[in-house]
Amino acid sequence: MKKEKALLTWSTGKDCAWALHVLSQSREVEVVGLLTTITGPYERVSMHGVRTELLEAQARRLLLSLRKIIIPSPCSNEAYESAMGECLAAARDEGVRAVVHGDIFLESVRKYREEKLAQIGMKALFPLWGADTAQLAREMIAAGLKAYLTCLDPRHLPREFAGRLFDESFLADLPKTVDPLGEHGEFHTFCFDAPVFSSPIPVTPGQIVEREGFVFTDLTLT
Numbered sequence: 281m282k283k284e285k286a287l288l289t290w291s292t293g294k295d296c297a298w299a300l301h302v303l304s305q306s307r308e309v310e311v312v313g314l315l316t317t318i319t320g321p322y323e324r325v326s327m328h329g330v331r332t333e334l335l336e337a338q339a340r341r342l343l344l345s346l347r348k349i350i351i352p353s354p355c356s357n358e359a360y361e362s363a364m365g366e367c368l369a370a371a372r373d374e375g376v377r378a379v380v381h382g383d384i385f386l387e388s389v390r391k392y393r394e395e396k397l398a399q400i401g402m403k404a405l406f407p408l409w410g411a412d413t414a415q416l417a418r419e420m421i422a423a424g425l426k427a428y429l430t431c432l433d434p435r436h437l438p439r440e441f442a443g444r445l446f447d448e449s450f451l452a453d454l455p456k457t458v459d460p461l462g463e464h465g466e467f468h469t470f471c472f473d474a475p476v477f478s479s480p481i482p483v484t485p486g487q488i489v490e491r492e493g494f495v496f497t498d499l500t501l502t
Contacts, residue, residue, distance in 0.1 A: 283310035286378035286405060287347065287371055290314035292330045292338060294427045294446060295382030295408065295461060297471040298420055300342070302407040303380060304476055309405065311380060313345040314338075315367065317360075320350045328468045329431050329496040334483065337501065341477040347371070361396065369400055380405045384413060384463050414451075417460040421447055427469035428485055432495050436466040443485035443497035470499055 288303075288311045290296050303309050316335055317326040325335055332348075339346040349363050368379065379397055383389050383406055393404045408416065427446040432439070437458055444450050446469055451460055458466045473480035486498040 281307070284308060284378055285310055285312045285376045286380050287311070287313050287315045287368075287376055288344075288380040289382070290316045290335075290338075290346075291382070291468070292316070292325050292328050292335055292430075292471065293382075293469040294420060294425055294471050294474075295384070297425060297427075297474040297476065298416070299380055299382040299407050301423075301425075301474060301476045303405075306407075309378065309380070311344065312376065313347055313371075314342070315347050315349065315371075315379065317349045317351055317364075319353045319355070321353045326351065326355075327431060328470065329494075330470050330499065333501060334470060334481065334499060337481045338471070338477070341479060341481065343478070365396075365400060368397070368402060372400060372402055376402070378403050378405050380407065382406075382408055384408050384411055384416070384461065386463065413459050413461040413463055417446075417451055418448075421451075423475055424473065425471060425475070426473040426480070427471040428483065428497065428499060429467050430470045430497050430499060431468040433466055433493075434490075434495050435493075436464070439488075439490075439495050441467065442488045442495045 286309050303311055319326045323332050349367050351360055351363055397404050429444050432441055472483050482502045483499045484502045486500055488497050
């Protein structure tokens with residue numbers, strides 16, 4: 281049976297890396313490329329605040345093509361949807377029929393993605409959907425996934441967590457009100473090693489800054 285070609289929305293974080301790991305064992309879906317939104321003025325991955333050179337290092341270790349969607353800052357919904365729609369329409373014309381997302385339980389987000397993709401004749405796939413996030417977090421760590429926190433919302437997670445390694449110690453220290461995978465937007469990560477990577481990415485946490493209500497940790501290649 282011929283596999284269905286799909287793009288993976290790639291934020292550089294743990295969830296998308298794990299979604300790719302899950303699909304690497306699929307007989308039905310072939311991920312043929314990564315799809316990443318870049319905030320143009322900063323030249324960084326949107327929301328996660330990761331340098332584009334780190335994103336490119338991930339793509340090389342995955343042996344996957346990288347499609348960058350450049351958006352302005354600030355960016356309206358209309359501008360975002362226009363840029364995303366243009367990129368996806370081009371992929372569809374090249375034979376890509378699905379887009380993979382690492383979302384786990386936010387119904388409103390899933391519905392939005394499904395509706396937008398349906399409008400251009402594509403479908404959304406959610407390989408992690410419905411998983412228990414506490415159990416999944418432990419499974420990721422046990423399998424060798426490694427990531428640093430690159431962005432956190434200080435309204436939900438203390439600033440002291442900025443730049444921390446996503447590991448068992450981190451999970452143990454999390455406030456009970458914070459989802460273990462940050463699925464409500466409490467934190468975002470950069471994955472520097474995972475079962476799907478050909479080799480780890482050598483990175484070092486650096487400067488911590490607060491911008492637009494979020495706390496970002498800069499990571500650099502070492």
